Amino acid sequence: MTQNYYQKEIETMPYEEMKKLQSEKLVKQVKHVYENVPYYKNLMDEKGVKPEDIQSIDDLHKLPFLTKADLRDAYPYGLLAKPLDNCVRIQSTSGTTGRRVVAFYTQKDIDLWEDCCARAIVAAGGTNKDVCQVAYGYGLFTGGPGLNGGSHKVGCLTLPLSSGNTERQIQFMTDLQATILCCTPSYAAYIGETLKEQGYKPEDIPLKAGIFGAEPWTEEMRRGIEKVLGIKAYDIYGLTEITGPGVSFECSEQTDMHVNEDHFYAEIIDPETGEVLPEGSKGELVFTSLDKEAFPLLRYRTRDICVLTRKKCSCGRTLIKMAKPMGRTDDMLIIRGVNVFPSQIETVLLNEGYDPNYQIVVDRVKNNDTFDVNVEMTPEKFTDKVAEIVAMEKSLAAAMKTMLGINPSVHLVPPKSIARSEGKAVRVVDKRKLI
Amino acid sequence: MAIKQLTVFVENKQGTVVSVTKLLSKENINIRALSIAETEGFGILRLIVNDEATAVKTLANEGYLIKITEVVGVKIGDTPGKLSEALEVLDNSEINVEYLYAFMARTEKHAYVVLRVEDNNKAEDVLEAAGFHLVTDADVNKL
Ligand SMILES: [Zn+2]
Numbered sequence: 001m002t003q004n005y006y007q008k009e010i011e012t013m014p015y016e017e018m019k020k021l022q023s024e025k026l027v028k029q030v031k032h033v034y035e036n037v038p039y040y041k042n043l044m045d046e047k048g049v050k051p052e053d054i055q056s057i058d059d060l061h062k063l064p065f066l067t068k069a070d071l072r073d074a075y076p077y078g079l080l081a082k083p084l085d086n087c088v089r090i091q092s093t094s095g096t097t098g099r100r101v102v103a104f105y106t107q108k109d110i111d112l113w114e115d116c117c118a119r120a121i122v123a124a125g126g127t128n129k130d131v132c133q134v135a136y137g138y139g140l141f142t143g144g145p146g147l148n149g150g151s152h153k154v155g156c157l158t159l160p161l162s163s164g165n166t167e168r169q170i171q172f173m174t175d176l177q178a179t180i181l182c183c184t185p186s187y188a189a190y191i192g193e194t195l196k197e198q199g200y201k202p203e204d205i206p207l208k209a210g211i212f213g214a215e216p217w218t219e220e221m222r223r224g225i226e227k228v229l230g231i232k233a234y235d236i237y238g239l240t241e242i243t244g245p246g247v248s249f250e251c252s253e254q255t256d257m258h259v260n261e262d263h264f265y266a267e268i269i270d271p272e273t274g275e276v277l278p279e280g281s282k283g284e285l286v287f288t289s290l291d292k293e294a295f296p297l298l299r300y301r302t303r304d305i306c307v308l309t310r311k312k313c314s315c316g317r318t319l320i321k322m323a324k325p326m327g328r329t330d331d332m333l334i335i336r337g338v339n340v341f342p343s344q345i346e347t348v349l350l351n352e353g354y355d356p357n358y359q360i361v362v363d364r365v366k367n368n369d370t371f372d373v374n375v376e377m378t379p380e381k382f383t384d385k386v387a388e389i390v391a392m393e394k395s396l397a398a399a400m401k402t403m404l405g406i407n408p409s410v411h412l413v414p415p416k417s418i419a420r421s422e423g424k425a426v427r428v429v430d431k432r433k434l435i
Numbered sequence: 436m437a438i439k440q441l442t443v444f445v446e447n448k449q450g451t452v453v454s455v456t457k458l459l460s461k462e463n464i465n466i467r468a469l470s471i472a473e474t475e476g477f478g479i480l481r482l483i484v485n486d487e488a489t490a491v492k493t494l495a496n497e498g499y500l501i502k503i504t505e506v507v508g509v510k511i512g513d514t515p516g517k518l519s520e521a522l523e524v525l526d527n528s529e530i531n532v533e534y535l536y537a538f539m540a541r542t543e544k545h546a547y548v549v550l551r552v553e554d555n556n557k558a559e560d561v562l563e564a565a566g567f568h569l570v571t572d573a574d575v576n577k578l
Contacts, residue, residue, distance in 0.1 A: 377444055377477075377500055384442040384479060384504045384551065385533055386472045393476075411476040414444050416498050 003252070003316050006122040006154065007115065010262050011317045015310070018318065022265055023056035025290035030054045030063070033296055036081040039074045040066070040298065057265065060288060061276050066300045068101075071241065076102050082294040092140040093240050103240050104294040110149065112291065116246030116260045117150025117236075123251045123258070123315070124209040124234040126180050128155030131206075135169055135183035135191070136214065138162040142244025143214050147182040150246065156180065163187060166194050177206040185217035185225060185233070192228035202230025211236050213245050216325070222254075235324060241300055242287045248322050251315035258319035259308075265290055266322060267299070268308050271329040282307050284329045285322065303329045333428060335362055336369045338406050342427045345373060348399045354378060359418045360408075363431040371408045373400065376415045437505040437555040438572050439487045443480040444500040447473045455480060455494065462486075462493050467575055468538035468549060481536070483508075483549060485576045507550040507558050508570030511537075518548060524565040525550070530558050 005011045013021070031051045033040050043064040044050070053062055071079065080087075082104070089105040105113070126132065132151040136143030144162055151158040159172050163183065169191055172178065181188060188210055195205060207229050213236035225233045237257050238245035247264050248257035259266045264287050268277045271284040285306040289296040304325035313321065333340045346356045357376040362369060375396060383389060389412055397410040419426045445451040452471065459466060459482075468483040484490045487503065494501050511517040518537070525532060533551040540547065547570055552558045559569055 379500060379502070382442075382444055382500050382502055384440070384481065384502070386474060386479060389477065389479075390474060413477065414446060414498075415500050417446060 004122050004125070004127065005317070006119040011119060011258075011319060013262075013318055015318060018262065019057055021262055022290060023058075025262075026057050026060060026265070026288070027051075027054055029288075029290055029296055030298065032293075033081055033298055037079055037296075039070070039078045040064075043070075060265065060267065060299070063288075063299050065274060065286065066297050068301075068303070071101055079295060079297065080104055081296050082106055087294050089145075090140075091142045091145065091240055091244060101240050103243075106293045109243070109292045109294055112263055113146060113243045113246060114149030114153050116238075116243065116249075116263065117146045118153035119150075119260060120211055120234070120236050120246055120249030121147075121150050121154045121156065121180065121182075123249055123317075124180065124211050124232070125252075126151075126154050126156055126209070130154070130156040130179045131159065131176055132156035132180040132182065133159040133161055133169070133173055133178035135161050135163055135181060135187060136245075141214075142238065142240050143182075143184070146238070146244040146246055147211065151180075151182075166191060170195060170198070173206065179206055179208050181207050181210040181229070181231070183210075183212060184214050185212040185221055186215060188212050188225050188229065188233070189221060192225055196228055202228065205230055207231045209234065211249075213237055237322070237325070239287075239302060241295075241297055241302075242289060243292065247287065251313060251317055253314050256309065256321040256323050258313070258315075258317050259322050261320050263290055263292070264288070266308055266320060268306060269301075271301075271303075271305075280307060280309055282326070285325065301329075305329055305332070331428065333360065333362060333430065335371050336406050338404065340371075340404055340406070344403050345400060348396070348403050349375060352396060352399055353381070354396075357415070357418055359426060359429060361429045361431070369432070371406065372411060373397075373408045374411045374413045374418055376418060377412045378415070436507075436559050436569055436571060438483065438508040438549070438570055438575055440504045440506045440549065440551075441480075441482040441484060441487055441490055441494075442502050442504045443482070443494060445478045445480055447476055447478040451478065452480065455482075455499070458493055458497060459484065459490055462489055464490050464493070468536060468547070470534075470536035470549075472534065481534075481549075483538070483575055487572075504551070505555055507552060507555050507562070508575065509548050509550060509562055510568040510570055511546050511548055513544050513546055518546075521548065521550075521562060521565075521567055524561055524567070525552070525558055528557065528561045530554065530561065 034051045047064045049062050086106050087104045088107050091103050093101040134147045138144030148160055161169055210231050210233045222233045234250040236245050236249045238247040248259040250257050267286040268281055268283040269286050277283045285302045285304045287300050288298050305327045306325050307323040308320055310320050331342045349356050359374045361372040393410045393412055401407045465485040470481045472479045530552050535550045537546055537548045
C-alpha cells in the first residue's frame, strides 16, 4: 500500500528533530501558561518550579499535574490562557457526571485540531477524491466538529449528517457514494446491521474505510464492523480536555495509534506515585498540550491506562504509538475475572431511563465474588406494586449482563440513599480490599 | 369516590417504618391504616391518613419518594364472610385485586378494607350494586 501523509514532514520526522521541536514548543508554552493562567502558576509556585527551569522536553517531569478535579475547581475560565476576545469556539463534554468540561479554542487551536483529524483521515486512505460521511454528533461534542474540519482540510466532499436518523444516513451513503464513515464504533455496527437487514451485501456498500472512536471497542467489534460494511476500520482517540478526536489515530498497520506528538506530548506515569515510567510500561496516560493557545493543559492526567511505544512502524510514521486504553486508573474493577467499569453500568442506567445514581458493591464469599448494584429509584418509575419493581430490577440486571458478560444482583433503593461524597454517589464499595 | 393512599418507597431495614410514622405524628397526622409490602431489599409502605396533603409535604421534605395512589375503600362491617363476599363480587366482574389490607375504626365496630384494582370506577360500581358501602376521603377523615 502506498502511503500518504497529510503533513509528511511532521509525521515522519526523525526522533531527534521531533524532540527538538517539542522542546522549543514546551519552553514557550510553559511561559505562556505561567504568565496567563494564575491557577497553574500557583501550582508551579507551590512546587517551586519556574518557567526558566524548563529548558527542554526532558524537564517536563518537573511540572505539576493537572487532574479532572482541577478542571472542576477552575471551571469555567480558570484554565483559560487567552482573553475571550481571541477565542472563537467552545466544545464541551456531555457532563452526565459531575461538572462538564468546557474547552476553549482560538482559530489557531481549531486549525491544529483539524490538522490532526486530517492526518487521521489521510492515514485511513482518505484523499480529496473521497466522500466523507460524518455521523458523529455535531454541537458541543467534539466528534462531529473535529472530523468535519479534518475532512474539509483533506478536501473530501463532507457529508455532515451528525448522529442518528439511520434511514437518512443510509440514503446519503448510498445516493452520494460515501467512501469514508466517521462515527462511534457502536453506531457503525448499528448502521452495518441495518444495511444487512435491508439486503445490502458488503460489496454493495460504497464505503472503503471508517474512522471510529469516542468509546471503547474491541478487536472483535472491529472485525464485525469490517465484515458487515466491507471496509477497513480505524481507531481514533481524543479527549475534549486536550482537543477532541485526533489526539492519536491508527494507520494502515491497525495496531496502536500514532500520537500527534508535535502538538500533544504523551507520558506514562505510575498512577500511585506520579513517577514517569519508561517506554513500554503500562501506566496512566498524561498529555501536555505543546502549542494550543486558549486551553493549554500541561501534564493532564487522562486516567486512561495505556502503553507507549516508539518502535518503527510499517507506515513510515515516526510518531510515538499508544495502545488502545486498557481501562481507567480510578475505577476498573475485576469481578469474577471480568473487567468491569462503572461507566458501563452508567451507560445501561441512562439507556434504561434511570438517573446515574448507583453503587457497585463487591464482596468475596466462600472464594466467590459477589456483585451487587444498588440503583436509586426515580419518581417516574416508582409504583405501588411490588411485582413491577421486582421486574424492573430483573430487567436492569439482564441489561447489565448483556453489557458486562457477568450477572449482577440489582437492587432498587430510595433516592439519595446511596452514600454521597462531594455530592456524587459513591460508585464502588469493594469489600474484598478490607480483608 | 376513591380514597387516597400514600405510597412510600423505603429500604427494608429496621427503623424505616418508625421514622415515617414518627414524622407524621409530629405533624399531628393520624394514620388510619398502614400496610407494608416488602422484598429482601425494599419495602413499600401504604398508608391511609387523615391529612394526605400535609403528610406528602412532610415526607417529601425529608427526601422520601412518595406517590398518591387512588384505592377503593369499602366498609365490610364485622360479619364473618363479608370480605370474601366483596372479593367474589369483584372476581365475578373480572376485576383483579393487586393487594388489599384491612383496618378498624376507633369509634365504630366496623372493619374497612382498602382494595387496589386497575379500574377504581368499575370496582366501585359493582361493589355498590352489590350493596356495599364505599368509603370516601371525607369518611376517612372522620374515622
Ligand atoms: Zn503507522
